[in-house]
Amino acid sequence: MYKNGVKSLNEILNRIENIRNGNIILGKVGDIIRNIPEDRYSYIINRLEKEIEIVKIYNPDVRPALDPMVSSELKIYSALDNVEEYGYILNYPKCCIESFKGARFGIDNEHMNELKVIQNSILDIENNCFGDCNNNRIVNINNDNINDKNKNNKNNNKNNINNNYNDYNTKNKTKNKNNSNKIEITNKYYSLIMPSGYIPCSLLCDKGYNNHLIKIISYDEYMKIQDLEKEIFRELPHYHLAYREYYEKIHLW
Numbered sequence: 001m002y003k004n005g006v007k008s009l010n011e012i013l014n015r016i017e018n019i020r021n022g023n024i025i026l027g028k029v030g031d032i033i034r035n036i037p038e039d040r041y042s043y044i045i046n047r048l049e050k051e052i053e054i055v056k057i058y059n060p061d062v063r064p065a066l067d068p069m070v071s072s073e074l075k076i077y078s079a080l081d082n083v084e085e086y087g088y089i090l091n092y093p094k095c096c097i098e099s100f101k102g103a104r105f106g107i108d109n110e111h112m113n114e115l116k117v118i119q120n121s122i123l124d125i126e127n128n129c130f131g132d133c134n135n136n137r138i139v140n141i142n143n144d145n146i147n148d149k150n151k152n153n154k155n156n157n158k159n160n161i162n163n164n165y166n167d168y169n170t171k172n173k174t175k176n177k178n179n180s181n182k183i184e185i186t187n188k189y190y191s192l193i194m195p196s197g198y199i200p201c202s203l204l205c206d207k208g209y210n211n212h213l214i215k216i217i218s219y220d221e222y223m224k225i226q227d228l229e230k231e232i233f234r235e236l237p238h239y240h241l242a243y244r245e246y247y248e249k250i251h252l253w
């Protein structure tokens with residue numbers, strides 16, 4: 001059973017093919033895709049299919065970025081004029097497309113402040129359910145708890161993560177005679193990943209999570225993601241030095 005990383009790439013492949021053969025009408029980007037010479041078009045479709053085959057092996061929940069050879073042939077890197085159309089192909093939420101159009105091209109301080117909200121929420125949840133948590137709770141974190149917390153505590157995120165850990169450890173002294181809880185939490189919620197090139201309107205963007213563009217992953221999943229990136233690059237080498245990593249990875253702690 002393939003997870004959303006594979007499904008997302010297949011959806012993108014289908015959209016490109018449907019635009020190419022006229023089943024989906026798209027403005028300027030439609031023209032770009034239909035005008036790619038046949039040999040170049042076959043070449044990039046083969047590369048995209050190869051990328052999907054590799055991604056199937058690792059089966060992540062979030063897709064990697066498209067192979068840069070594909071992206072450059074589709075002219076995605078000069079996307080600013082046609083952000084909505086590229087956003088449609090890549091399944092970016094409208095809110096994130098609007099934010100990108102406002103010249104938000106990278107992870108910035110606002111995103112990093114949102115990361116603190118996520119850290120606080122994880123610690124709260126682990127505090128309340130420690131020893132009784134399962135992975136399903138990550139869905140709750142992503143969709144409910146973090147956003148509730150964000151609404152209620154938007155101006156209350158000044159504590160850094162060390163303070164959180166101090167609080168956490170004080171509250172749990174009876175359970176927590178050493179640092180094993182801390183290690184367990186940091187391994188379980190190790191990193192936040194997104195496909196490279198996707199800049200969310202917020203690290204708390206519901207639609208980003210719903211469209212499988214953002215996910216909090218464990219240390220083990222993170223190691224697999226790194227192996228996946230290496231294998232894609234090994235199997236599909238390219239010369240776009242700025243695009244060696246297929247995921248944006250933000251460490252949580």
Ligand SMILES: [Zn+2]
Pocket residue numbers: 093094095096097200201202205206207208
């Ligand atoms: Zn958004």
